[in-house]
Amino acid sequence: MPSPRFWSNAGCALGLAPAVYGLHALFAPAGALAGFGLPGGSTLQDRALAQGLLRIYGVRNVVISLTLLTAWYRGHRETQGVGLVLGALMPLVDGLVFKDLLGGGEWKHWGFVPFLVGIGAGVLGWLG
Template sequence: MSFLGLSSRSPLSLNAGAACGVFQLTLGLIGVFRPQVMLQEIWGFKLSSKPSQELLLIECLQQLYGIRNIALGLMILAVRTFADSRTLGWVLMTDMLVAFGDGIIQKKGTGGGEWKHWSFIPVGVGMGALLLGYFD
């Protein structure tokens, strides 16, 4: 059996992989429609109460982040719907690069909170391995 030839036969693992996409889609929607909530509650930034050009820029960047998460979430759901478990497994494991990068950015920007993102890395890698058939 080749390294890339494995795949899971479990429909439960496919649906759990799709749940990762729904989670990411939800974060994206919050980022687009409630950028201040995402910035303050998820990312931990303290925002000024005075409207300014900088606050507008920060909110716009948060909305871009939200759109990225919506696209990633929909991609995961599309792969779940139209592809096999191997593809979904590799997509979920590759998506963990986003969680790793987000953790680095949060640590740089707020001085902490990186584990809000990094805690998903073992989940994504585990889901990817499950979908690749390593636990069948």
């Protein structure tokens, strides 16, 4: 079984993923919308709303990443592990929203769930 340090470092690496998506959403919201397959809006007001919501998503993701990275850096494995496991709710709900709004695309999000739960469980020592 991998060492606790392995799991913690894997959690650190996985904790960077939300920041990548978040920074893209913050600095290129129109491109991020297109990348997600979301409509950008047909009117100026619709586009402003869509891009504003994507910026909220971006900040959320960056904050989650910084929280996980801080727990890793400070050696707070329990906080890091719980954060990873609970962080699985983000792509779970994101996928549900995509399925509801677009009728698909949920697995682009749900694919992260087993990694977050699995690595979080490893960090917490649940895997042995």
